Amino acid sequence: MSDLHQEKPVKSLLDQVRIVLVNTSDCRNIGSAARAMKTMGLSQLILVDPIEMPNGQAQALAAGATDVLANAKVVSTLEEAIEDCGLVVGTSARSRTLPWPMLEPRGCGEKMIAEATEYPVALVFGRESSGLTNEELQLCHFHVQIPANPDYSSLNLAMAVQTLSYEVRTSYLLAHDQAYQERSTGNGNSIAKPISEDDEAYPVVDETERFYEHFEKALKATGFIVENHPGLVMTKLRRLFNRARPDVKEIKMMRGILASMERTAKK
């Protein structure tokens, strides 16, 4: 059979899980993160604007995971890294002033595996020195915090990748590996549904972002948002819609409502 007629291999569920490292300054952490990922069966590494590109030191720390490093995709913004993802979870060692819907590491692993059947999902990690910015965290549907020692809660970047990748793997095995399931029966684990209450799929980030842009434009047109003094309106709306988690049909309906308001305003 020629290559043309060969079927494309179905992407493994774990290949739908993306590890996104934002603005990493020490490439040794990138190498260690690649190793952490591969031990848990993950392969999709995205580097957002790394300060130091992976070099020999990163390769040394990646050990047997140089393939993950070599295949890492480099992009310049977080938006690019997640635009086709239906679920994005941001990681943070500390609570932020504007609280966001939170997941525990276990629930995070379950949710990622449940939703990876529908679209790519992403776990986003921040800078070694300052973590993720508030704007970056607000691009995420949920936040996850590893419940570390409250007096010293900031893990090394690669160790945080290891911890959360382990949770993703455990959930994957519980949902899809019969031998593992048999060993773990009766422990009360269950996997969350990947779809909304009405059995509709959730939108990917790009669709949701276009909805927020539309919403902001409409609110500026009505004067509810003042151009040079936007305040926290959009941030609070993002939080509200993240909590509600509208599905594809609901987002379409919201955009229809916005369009009808715009038409009426023009008349």
Ligand SMILES: C[S@@+](CC[C@H](N)C(=O)[O-])C[C@H]1O[C@@H](n2cnc3c(N)ncnc32)[C@H](O)[C@@H]1O
């Ligand atoms: C060294 S930490 C950054 C610490 C930074 N000083 C801060 O306050 O956010 C680097 C990254 O590892 C991850 N991380 C470290 N500890 C974590 C924790 N307890 N829970 C979740 N993520 C954590 C986050 O992605 C964080 O941005």
